[in-house]
Amino acid sequence: MITQCCIHKLYLQGKQAQPAVDLAKTFERRRCNHREAVDEDTCLKDVLGTKTPRRGWASVDMNTSGPKNVHRYVLAAQSTSIRQQARQVPGTPLIHIKRSVIVLEPASDATERAKAAVST
Numbered sequence: 001m002i003t004q005c006c007i008h009k010l011y012l013q014g015k016q017a018q019p020a021v022d023l024a025k026t027f028e029r030r031r032c033n034h035r036e037a038v039d040e041d042t043c044l045k046d047v048l049g050t051k052t053p054r055r056g057w058a059s060v061d062m063n064t065s066g067p068k069n070v071h072r073y074v075l076a077a078q079s080t081s082i083r084q085q086a087r088q089v090p091g092t093p094l095i096h097i098k099r100s101v102i103v104l105e106p107a108s109d110a111t112e113r114a115k116a117a118v119s120t
Helices: 004-012 015-025 040-048 078-087 109-119
Strands: 094-098 101-104
Touching: 004 015, 004 040, 040 078, 078 094
Parallel strands: none
Antiparallel strands: 094 101
């Protein structure tokens, strides 16, 4: 899956990014509902942590407060800043590539806290 803002960012890179644009067009597009394209970190953060696009980063549930991965997305990103922000969202698996190896990160502290709260 790819967001509209991420595709827009690829278009802005010009002709040299055309193979990446063609590949991105084969993925399912997620409407992020940003009126104007925002940077990809902000867009992915908004898509990952919200129930609806207008509620912002902190979706609130009856039992817990804070961001939730309500759509159960797995985030695959090389950006350390977006991975750092996604670690705040319980239950979000994070994947990145280091050298030529795909790395599935261990559960974040937020996930461990949410797990402990449910089991008690």
